[in-house]
Amino acid sequence: MQLVRFKLTDGRFSYKVNIWTDDIPNFDIFFKDDLQCPIVIILASARLCKFLGIVEIATLPSTKIYINLEIDYVLRFRQRHKFELVELRHLYNHPHCIVDGTPDHAIDIAGTIRDIERVGFIQTHVGQKNFVRFVLFDGSVSVKVTVWDENIVVLNQILENNFEEIPIVVLATMRARLFLGSVQVSTTSNSRIYINITYDPILHIRQRLIDQGYVAPVNPT
Numbered sequence: 001m002q003l004v005r006f007k008l009t010d011g012r013f014s015y016k017v018n019i020w021t022d023d024i025p026n027f028d029i030f031f032k033d034d035l036q037c038p039i040v041i042i043l044a045s046a047r048l049c050k051f052l053g054i055v056e057i058a059t060l061p062s063t064k065i066y067i068n069l070e071i072d073y074v075l076r077f078r079q080r081h082k083f084e085l086v087e088l089r090h091l092y093n094h095p096h097c098i099v100d101g102t103p104d105h106a107i108d109i110a111g112t113i114r115d116i117e118r119v120g121f122i123q124t125h126v127g128q129k130n131f132v133r134f135v136l137f138d139g140s141v142s143v144k145v146t147v148w149d150e151n152i153v154v155l156n157q158i159l160e161n162n163f164e165e166i167p168i169v170v171l172a173t174m175r176a177r178l179f180l181g182s183v184q185v186s187t188t189s190n191s192r193i194y195i196n197i198t199y200d201p202i203l204h205i206r207q208r209l210i211d212q213g214y215v216a217p218v219n220p221t
Contacts, residue, residue: 008041008057009190017043019065028152036166040074042066083108083172085201086147088141091176091183106173108190110205111138112166113158114187136171139208145171146186147193152194163216166209168202170194 004019044056044064059065068074086094086107094107116134123129132147132155147155158167172192176185187193196202 007190015055017056019043019059019063021059023067024154040068042069042074042168045192060196083170083199083201085110085170088136088138088183089141091141091143091185092178094176106190107171107176108170109136109143109174109176109185109204110168110170111136112138112168112205113155113211116155116158119152136169137209138205139212139214143176143185145174145185146184147191148187151191151193154195157195158217163196165196166206166214166216167195168206170199170202 002021004021006017006019008015008017042065043057043059043065045062047060047063048058049058063144084107086109088109088111091107091109113134114137117132119130119132121128121130130149130152132152134145134147134155135142136145158169161167170193171185171187172194173188173190174185175188176183178184
């Protein structure tokens, strides 16, 4: 028996999964770089366990594993849009914007970046962690954002490119907290950043900014 470990997410919550299996080749699909749609895995008769306060999922001898079944539930899951955008003005009374403690629910937000800072770093017990802070603005409300580690690379497009239109970013699967009356948002291990995607809410945010006189940033050459 061999052990396969990964994270299982429905786009909002994530859990660690430990699968004991004799069929490792069946999981090669998870390591392909040319995937055009999400992989949906169904674990039938799996076991939930809690270790050091973290919920994990583990297989049993009776567990059955199905990948990308051609059934209605899986098809809807794969075809539905990945974003459920929360307007920035709603974050101040959003049920998943945590005042005390660690947020346990992720949100998706969008806007344009301004006041971006240089890359900083801190030392932790697992090594150095890099971060970038900036302000996200959607034409009406601003929030402070911290982006950690690998997602910083995506932000280089904002700094290195001359955009013909205002760059609007989608910050997907973020954590939000209310601190001293101000909303602060940060990336998680599952966060993704998208720039200028074709999506109606993005077009609406850009048009609102244009109406206020915003133009695309031009970097010096």
